[in-house]
Amino acid sequence: MFVEAIVLQLSPLASTMRTIYHNIGSMQTMNDIDSLSKGKAIAVKDNKIENIMDSIDEFESSDAQFIDVDGRSIVPGFIDGHSHLLWAGDRFNEHNLRMQGKSYAEIAEMGGGIMETVRQTRKVGAEELYSIGENRLKNALRYGTTFLEAKTGYGLSTEHELRLLSVVEQLKSVQNLPSIHSTWMGAHAVTPEHTYDSYTDEILSDQLPRVLESNLADSADVFCEPGWFSVEQSEDILRASRKGGLRLRMHVDEFSDGGGGELAAELRVRTADHAHHTSMDTRMKMKDAGVMTGFLPGTPYCNGDDWPNFAEIHNHDIPFSMATDFNPNCHISSIPFIGSLAVQRNGMSPFDALACVTRQAAKSTPRSDGLEQGVIKPGAVANFNILNSKHWESWCMSPASSPVHSICLEGTHIEF
Ligand code: NIG
Ligand code: FE
Secondary structure (H helix, E strand, O other): OHHHHOOOEEOOOOOOOEEEEEOOOEEEOOOOOOOEEOOOEEEEEOOEEEEEEOOOHHHOOOOOEEEEOOOOEEEEOEEEOOEOOOOOOOOOOHHHHHHOOOOHHHHHHOOOOHHHHHHHHHOOOHHHHHHHHHHHHHHHHHOOEEEEEEEOOOOOOHHHHHHHHHHHHHHHOOOOOOEEEEEEEEEOOOOOOOOHHHHHHHHHHHHHHHHHHHOOOOEEEEEEOOOOEOHHHHHHHHHHHHHOOOEEEEEEOOOOOOOHHHHHHHHOOOEEEEOOOOOHHHHHHHHHOOOEEEEOOHHHHHHOOOOOOHHHHHHOOOOEEEOOOEEOOEOOOOHHHHHHHHHHHHOOOHHHHHHHOOHHHHHHOOOOOOOOOOOOOOOOEOOEEEEOOOOHHHHHOOOOOOOEEEEEEOOEEEEO
């Protein structure tokens, strides 16, 4: 399997000392001021960026470690703000059904889709799930992801959702892999013994209280879409989640405009994702309510669905981020591929696309330690990608291979 072929070579550099990256070809910091930095060097101390400098003279005689990046470019570490990290099995057979004209909803009605992955995931032990997750994180890191949101949602019972949350928790503490924001998504679909009403009741009376008690989730997410959780059911689950201290996220209007975007605006959730069929009126309400729109172009790409009109959204100055939506129906771990889709198929500039997967994504998916991420500036977490090319635009120009040469991850230098 591809992920197993990856060898991570960690340099012996300790992350407790100062490291100077120098001889930088170009650097896109994503800072408001001085975005395309003229700086030629970055000083890193512990897990933070200490300074951006024109020269390394002041450190010449210090005991800092020097890393010559040989004229390569540097961009912030990518933030994958929407990923269904943990599940087992695969559903590649469903492609035949799509070829026969079956929609995502029809495949789900036939017992496929999310429910098929739930069956496969429940059969697998926690250790195997851990190793599946670890491999996926290595793969994401290879493509420059330094921070990732990981949803549950393939357990769909209190016991199985808690099991997935605890595997994600274990993955959080692994060194030299992307850091994780953990999202409980028990409201992803229902198992055959439930209706959406009866499962919503069970979530409210049992699953959510147990999740809150476990303290394992940072956010809650609901699949609010006609055919899945209704606007009313979603509202009940999200309000109770917020009351319990969780941040809110939503899947809305993926296949049709079902009112999910309206609810997102009303509840002022952090991010409303997919949103491919949300009306312009609702988009404006979401904007006014401070809701980030999370576009997931990989999903219509994998489903062969109509392509959303991102350009229209761009013209209205609606804030949005982009992410992979990695899931059994969308095997995309590469943020650079998402950037390539936006740039080559939507006419977005490499700069705007990069903003979506760095500083924009950071707004809806913050770090729990409060450190700023998605930008290169003093005080921010030391997460950045050293690209193969001297041109920073290269980050989204090689859809079928990683543009990343090496990474500074939380102050530790990682070479592949
Ligand atoms: O975001 N749409 C809902 N959830 C996922 C797909 C999950 C699956 O098909 O397994 C998504 O696309
Ligand atoms: Fe999703």
